[in-house]
Amino acid sequence: MDKMEDKDLRAACASLVVFGFDSAGRESNEHARRMIAKGCVCAILFGRNVESPEQVKSLCSDMKLEALAHGRKLLVMADQEGGRVARFGGEQSFTDIPSAREVASCSAGAGAVTSIAKVMAAELKAVGVDMDLAPVLDVDSNPNNPVIGDRAFSSNSARVAELGGAFITAMQEQGVATCAKHFPGHGDTIQDSHEVMPLIKHGRARLLETEIPPFRRAIENDVAAIMVGHLSVPELQNPAEVQLGLPASMSREIVDFLRKGLGFKGAVLVDDMEMGAVTTSGTVGDAVVRALNAGADLLPVCHSESLQNEAIDAIYRAVKAGEVSAERFEGAVKSVETLLSWASPPARDLTIVGSPGHLEIVKSILQR
Secondary structure, three states, rough: OOOHEEEHHHHHHOOOEEEEOOOOOOOOHHHHHHHHOOOEEEHHHHHHOOOHHHHHHHHHHHHHHHHHOOOOOOOOEEEEEEEEEEEHHHOOOOOOOOOOOHHHHOOOOOHHHHHHHHHHHHHHHHHHHOOOOOOOOOOOOOOOOOOOOOOOOOOOOHHHHHHHHHHHHHHHHOOEEEEEEEOOOOOOOOOOOOOOOEEEEOOOOHHHHHHOHHHHHHOOOOOOOEEEOOOHHHOOOOHHHHOOOHHHHHOHHHHHOOOOOOOOOEEEEEEEOOOOOHOOOOOHHHHHHHHHOOOOEEEEEEEOHHHHHHHHHHHHHHHHHOOHHHHHHHHHHHHHHHHHHHHHOOOOOOOOOOHHHHHHHHHHHOOO
């Protein structure tokens, strides 16, 4: 790191920031080009970026060519869970995917999840999306939860583990990376981390029995990435972190538990750094440095270009000042480089997207 030229160091810092962008014309725009030029290697798409399979393929292709012009790969990700959290659906000529709970209720069980995951992977890969920010591995144990609900497979931990594992294996065998979320478990909360930081009150024994097993299974199934949530989990954090009000996403204790306790070797993401659980208690710049120091590798800033620049600048200053150790910084950069092995050009054939065969698979699952 000491021998790295300043421009290369800045680009390495930018590689840790996942950027989203507004696109009125739903085409690659100057915002995206500027972030790629700075060194960003991961982009996230939302519904605002999606119009049709042809347009998404063109968008992803343009961004990947832009990155290639700078000598880099670009990995494109999206939250394509199914149900109410789906960036690609029937209105845009993709296959409508049912919620995790609906698929889990099919009598075919893991077989239905496998079939659905294969449909999703084929359509994502066709348009150039390399990574699905799914499955949700939260256990739906609280009926008053405002944010998880039918995004979870089940209220039974073992069932979530089984079906989540099937989803991961099926999708990754098709060449699309998966990201299990929201570690260490967002299922039993009554707050939404998009607005405030939820508190998980359970003791360690309950967490190890209920919340953690689905993530342990995901690791056994070689999940490419795990997303750590903006959640307060006192039983898994040290007193100093609790006193500072740090969420799991900025907790070295929790990321160490994920890495050393559970043996996870993939990329650690955190949830969007523009969510209320983060922004109500400090700046995005401070938050990304805390998360990086805690052990996170990828730091999504999903909307604002000014906040994306703030995040990159904050990482750069912290690395230069030694506030982030060379070992931690280089470890994060290496994790991102490894994740980029999933990046690939869009497929040539788009006829599979929203095809009668895919629609029939979904129909048959819903009928069962």
